[in-house]
Amino acid sequence: MYFENRVTSALGISIPILSAPMGWVARAELVAAVSEAGGMGLVPGSLSLEEVRSDIRGVRERTDKPFGINVPLLFAKDPRVIDMVIDEGVRFITTSAGSPATYTPMLKAAGLTVYHVVPSLVAALKAVAAGVDGLIVEGNEGAGFKSPREVSTTVLVPLVASRVNVPVIAAGGIVDGRSLASVLALGAEGVQMGTRMLASRESAVHQNIKAAVVAAAETDTVLINRAVGRPMRVLRTELSNRLENMEDPDVISVLAQVTTLYYGGDLESSLAQLGQVAGRIDEVLSVAEIFERTLTEFRDVVRELAQSARD
Incomplete structure (x- = not known):
């Protein structure tokens, strides 16, 4: 396609x-x-x-x-x-x-x-x-x-x-x-x-991060840093829960440890930036498989909609 x-x-x-x-x-x-x-x-x-x-x-x-x-x-x-x-x-x-x-x-x-x-x-x-x-x-x-x-x-x-x-x-x-x-x-x-x-x-991220995405529900991200006008959506963890309730969390210093999170797999060491759509991901795929499944589903959805809209 x-x-x-x-x-x-x-x-x-x-x-x-x-x-x-x-x-x-x-x-x-x-x-x-x-x-x-x-x-x-x-x-x-x-x-x-x-x-x-x-x-x-x-x-x-x-x-x-x-x-x-x-x-x-x-x-x-x-x-x-x-x-x-x-x-x-x-x-x-x-x-x-x-x-x-x-x-x-x-x-x-x-x-x-x-x-x-x-x-x-x-x-x-x-x-x-x-x-x-x-x-x-x-x-x-x-x-x-x-x-x-x-x-x-x-x-x-x-x-x-x-x-x-x-x-x-x-x-x-x-x-x-x-x-x-x-x-x-x-x-x-x-x-x-x-x-x-x-x-x-x-x-490039550690398997722990990928596993966290697969395990996440649609409610498992949170917007932190709202009070200072720079909200950031991240995976909900004990760390992000603590920061969510702070008036002025030091997000930048926490992000400085992000390589420990992404490459070392320690979910509490920094903030994993994930979207709400993590709740719709249930397996780790290759990029080629992501494209193949996306295009197959796209074609099927468009075809179904066209059929349902017939005069």
């Missing part, structure tokens, strides 16, 4: 599925596997300059398919990452956590396709005004740092899609063919999967 729309055309891919650029999770093996499957793997640009460069080159060693990078503008460890992305010849970049006006003109002048991650209609309109080529519209049910003003994917995607003329990629709550079909019906032209890709065989 392949898709023909503005996302697949602009990015040179056959399946409009992106992997979320999860720091310490989406390393070269996972990114390359997503691109090999026909989607768009994204390298996380939040790590050190040397690690990002190594991941870019590691992906290239594993695939000749298109891949991209995400740069979280407020959290990038080295602002030179933008120059490095251009120098390395990456053709697709998503920006987030900052103003798209900062680097979009320079990136587009260098020939890159630029999408910006947005949590609201206001942010979407500002990004379009800044000249981005497309949007990743992220609902509150997704993992990681979220907007303090909560809006779900099913509300945000059709709202933004109805008000902009650039392609929209939906993020937050996307895990399978049924959820892919639902957001395409809402006006998106692609999806970004995070938690589903974290619980893949190619994901």
